[in-house]
Amino acid sequence: MFTRIASFFLCWILVAGCQTTPGIDEATLFFNDIAFPSTWNADPVAGIATADANYAGKSIRRWEQPIAIFVGGEKPEGAQAKIDQTFQDAADVTGIRYAFVEDREKANFQIDFDNLDKYVVNTVQHVRCYTRPTSSNGRMESAIVRIGLKDNYAVEHCIVHEILHGLGLGHAHNLPSAVNYRMALERMSKWDRAALQLIYDSRFRGGMTRKDALPMARQMLKTIIEPKQRSDR
């Protein structure tokens, strides 16, 4: 009897273990959500849209010009280091060019800290931090990030989460990610780095439609996740 119970438990652990190694379908779904925010999951906790109609007109968004960053407001201790680290992590996998500027007027990426507990966005939503990106034909033109400090226990998470939005990413729902609302990661996950790497790959361009880009992303993801899967076995 003891053996049966023990082996049953072992099987359960193995099954759980298998579920933590995502396959190509889960990786593709992750990329779909993060690269092409649907009309349905524009609400960050609404879940995953499944109908193509929810993605009408969606395309790759990315920076194709250098990013000039201005950081203003009541910057808390450690914030600049977190901003530096996040842009460096992103540049390592994308090749984006970025620099910090002293003059707000010369910036196309502004990050401000305010001594507020909540912002009101979309008329009714209360949030601790937000990003307002603008793009033209899939090419990012500017990003405005605001981060509230009062009662904000998640400033480091906000910094990484909002910078990823400013780089063209939406929300993730099914895998570990700094833009997954069910988690409060303070650094990009390997899946975030994979998504950035793909979005900024030379085979893609800003404005490329989801219909064209998603099948390519699926093929490219196979080469990214396969070495990891082998080493797990």
Ligand SMILES: [Zn+2]
């Ligand atoms: Zn968000």
